[in-house]
Amino acid sequence: MTSDKVxxxxxxxxxxIPDGATIxxxxxxxxxxxxxxxxxxxxxxxxxxTVVTNHAGFGERGLAVLxxxxxxxxxxCSYAFHRSAFVFRELYLEGKIELEQLPQGTMAERIRAAGAxxxxxxxxxxxxxxxxxxxxTRTINGRDVVLEHPLPGDVAVIKAHRxxxxxxLTYRGTAANFNxxxxxxxxxxxVEVEEIVAPGVIAPESVHTPSIYVQRVVRGEDLxxxxxx
Amino acid sequence: xxxxxxxxxxxxxxxxxARRVAAELPGGAVVNLGIGIPTLVGNYVEAGRGVMxxxxxxIIGAGPRPEPGEEDKDYIxxxxxxxxxxxxxxxxxxxxxxxMIRGGHIDIAVMGALQVSARGDLANWxxxxxxxxxxxxxxxxxxxxxxxxxxxxxxxxxxxxxxxxECSYPLTAKRVVTKLFTDIAFIEITPDxxxxxxxxxxxTTEDVQAVSEPRLITNGPPGVLSREEAP
Numbered sequence: 001m002t003s004d005k006v007x008x009x010x011x012x013x014x015x016x017i018p019d020g021a022t023i024x025x026x027x028x029x030x031x032x033x034x035x036x037x038x039x040x041x042x043x044x045x046x047x048x049x050t051v052v053t054n055h056a057g058f059g060e061r062g063l064a065v066l067x068x069x070x071x072x073x074x075x076x077c078s079y080a081f082h083r084s085a086f087v088f089r090e091l092y093l094e095g096k097i098e099l100e101q102l103p104q105g106t107m108a109e110r111i112r113a114a115g116a117x118x119x120x121x122x123x124x125x126x127x128x129x130x131x132x133x134x135x136x137t138r139t140i141n142g143r144d145v146v147l148e149h150p151l152p153g154d155v156a157v158i159k160a161h162r163x164x165x166x167x168x169l170t171y172r173g174t175a176a177n178f179n180x181x182x183x184x185x186x187x188x189x190x191v192e193v194e195e196i197v198a199p200g201v202i203a204p205e206s207v208h209t210p211s212i213y214v215q216r217v218v219r220g221e222d223l224x225x226x227x228x229x
Numbered sequence: 230x231x232x233x234x235x236x237x238x239x240x241x242x243x244x245x246x247a248r249r250v251a252a253e254l255p256g257g258a259v260v261n262l263g264i265g266i267p268t269l270v271g272n273y274v275e276a277g278r279g280v281m282x283x284x285x286x287x288i289i290g291a292g293p294r295p296e297p298g299e300e301d302k303d304y305i306x307x308x309x310x311x312x313x314x315x316x317x318x319x320x321x322x323x324x325x326x327x328x329m330i331r332g333g334h335i336d337i338a339v340m341g342a343l344q345v346s347a348r349g350d351l352a353n354w355x356x357x358x359x360x361x362x363x364x365x366x367x368x369x370x371x372x373x374x375x376x377x378x379x380x381x382x383x384x385x386x387x388x389x390x391x392x393x394x395e396c397s398y399p400l401t402a403k404r405v406v407t408k409l410f411t412d413i414a415f416i417e418i419t420p421d422x423x424x425x426x427x428x429x430x431x432x433t434t435e436d437v438q439a440v441s442e443p444r445l446i447t448n449g450p451p452g453v454l455s456r457e458e459a460p
Contacts, residue, residue, distance in 0.1 A: 028286045028323070029286060029305055029307070029308075029309035030302070030305065030309055031286070031302065031303055031304075031305050032303070055363075077363075078363065078364055078365050078366070079363030079364065079365045080362075080363050081355075081360055081361055081362055081363050082363055089360050092360060093359065093360050101363065101364055102364065103364050103366070103367075103368035103369050104285065104323070104327065104364065104365050104366040104369060105285075105323075105326075105327030105330055105331050105366060105368075105369030105373070106368075106369070108323040108324050108326075108327045109324070109327060109328075109331070111324075112324045123331065123372075124331075124372045124373070125331060125368050125369045125372045125373065125402075126368050126372070127372070127402075127403070128400055128402070128403040129368060129399065129400045129401065129402065130399050130400075131364065131368055161303070171320075171322070172303045173288075173301065173303030173304040173305075173320055174284070174286050174287045174288050174303065174304055174305055174306075174312075174320055175302075175303040176287055176320065176321065176322040176323075177286050177287055177322060177323050178322070178323045179322065180322040180324065181322055181323055181324040208322075222302075
């Protein structure tokens with residue numbers, strides 16, 4: 001395995017994502033979305049995808065393109081019916097896509113558990129609500145809690161601010177969001193960044209995501225997909 | 230607010246409610262503000278009180294909206310609005326943000342409500358029906374914050390009640406609301422039931438009781454919720 005993980009293009013970086021893959025897709029509210037990788041996915045034939053991401057898409061671009069193309073079988077997200085997720089809503093009401101909606105923190109923790117080798121965990125979040133339906137609940141230390149299981153991906157498709165060629169990552173502002181935890185929870189993590197530097201330029205104590213979680217790095221342009229809605 | 234002309238004429242405006250909630254926040258508290266009227270609360274907290282605002286997309290110490298042209302695509306709040314940072318701010322990813330929330334490190338979550346029950350059950354993420362709303366961070370914040378302050382119009386536009394014995398909408402969390410701020414009342418949810426603390430200027434305890442399903446406990450005459458004079 002080479003220590004240089006830089007790929008020449010987004011297209012090359014995602015070229016072997018197979019049909020039926022579960023994709024952990026980073027980003028929250030327009031920040032930290034791997035825009036170039038999403039655009040490349042629209043030209044990639046993989047279908048029957050399960051996409052794990054915070055929102056079920058914004059407007060007509062980015063994830064919404066894959067939804068329109070019928071490539072996504074199921075969305076696992078925390079916020080399904082934002083007014084800007086009209087593409088998803090239309091498909092959902094037509095019965096063309098499945099939905100699993102989770103509390104945002106449960107989603108983050110299930111992904112974290114997948115990356116950290118945790119077999120399952122109990123949490124009070126969601127007890128007594130639709131989010132706990134069909135799940136085991138019990139009382140621990142006087143508090144009602146619900147059992148939640150890990151949520152791993154086959155591929156994590158994420159965005160960071162900066163990478164070195166070995167795949168050490170830094171994030172900027174609130175653009176980290178789900179990206180660092182998703183990087184840990186898939187055997188193949190593909191990262192889009194704004195800048196690629198030589199190993200050593202990012203000081204060891206400044207690394208947010210250590211290189212062992214990262215398999216591929218590609219530099220992307222700011223496509224401003226967030227301004228869609 | 231309801232079509233009742235007396236209640237309507239005395240009802241607080243969103244800014245009045247936000248001002249009252251801001252006054253209730255203890256100095257030094259770490260506070261998460263939800264979408265809607267809760268986001269206004271930040272406008273009424275004096276800087277010297279040491280209240281810090283946390284957003285679940287990974288920031289403590291969020292400051293006001295930047296000037297036009299100064300927005301930074303990488304700095305937003307959970308409502309997707311651009312933010313600035315205050316000295317002492319920190320940023321982090323979702324795993325840490327929700328460990329803080331779920332681990333009891335957030336003092337107060339201020340959340341919009343659709344319905345609140347006499348025991349403090351909160352319904353605020355969706356209405357009955359298909360293809361509406363989203364959970365987001367609401368269930369984590371409601372279950373994990375030490376206290377939940379709920380804000381809502383006291384009744385529906387058609388006069389339907391929202392402070393109920395039991396919520397009829399899908400729940401966000403059970404027994405979590407500690408303080409309820411409406412456009413006509415400030416009500417504390419206690420183990421004994423809802424205690425009416427303050428009533429909008431011009432209204433009486435009976436006026437508020439008439440649009441509340443549970444019996445409201447009173448300990449003497451309630452305080453007055455004042456409205457800002459029109460500018």
